[in-house]
Amino acid sequence: MRGRRAYRARFVAAGAAVVTVAAGLGVRAVADGALAKYAGDALYTVLICALVALCAPRARPLTVAGTGLALSWAVELSQLTGVPAELSRHSAVARLVLGSTFNAPDLLWYAVGAAAAWGVHTAAVASRAPGPRTSASR
Incomplete structure (x- = not known):
């Protein structure tokens, strides 16, 4: 059962990555300037979070979001080096x-993306969690 759950989590994470790329392309197609740039920044981190979840399907939402944020910040800060x-x-x-x-x-916008990814991931995990068994759910 655990393997099946990890497979399902990877499938969802891969789908989230594809949807995130499509959203980024969509934003660029309909908007420009600051809106497109900062939405792209947030979606960049959402994509990294989806890829982290794909690689580590059992990772907790906070770990996934924190890792995505740390990687996004590392890339941004590396730009100071040239x-x-x-x-x-x-x-x-x-x-x-x-x-x-x-x-x-x-x-800041990377943090917004990480927070959004954390919220969606938390909701997805909660929806998959087994609830209390009642006679109606058996």
Whole structure:
């Protein structure tokens, strides 16, 4: 039963990752400026959280959100070194994953994304948790 639960959790996490990418592309298609940028920042962290949940399906929601936030902040803070900017000049993938320029407000929006991912993950776990068995549920 545990293996089946982990498989289901991975399937949901993979679906969440796909939906998150679609949401990011959708935001970019219909909005621009600060709205698109900061929504993209939040969704970047949501995507990282989905990938963490995919890799560690039994991880608690707070662990997943905290890991996603820590990775997002690490990427943003690494931009202070100039290494991501240099890599981004040579690779579109590096530009998408690492960015190029540090922007302090991004740190806040990553936290917003982590909080959103935590809320959705917590709700999903609660909906899968077995409740008290009653005669009607047997």
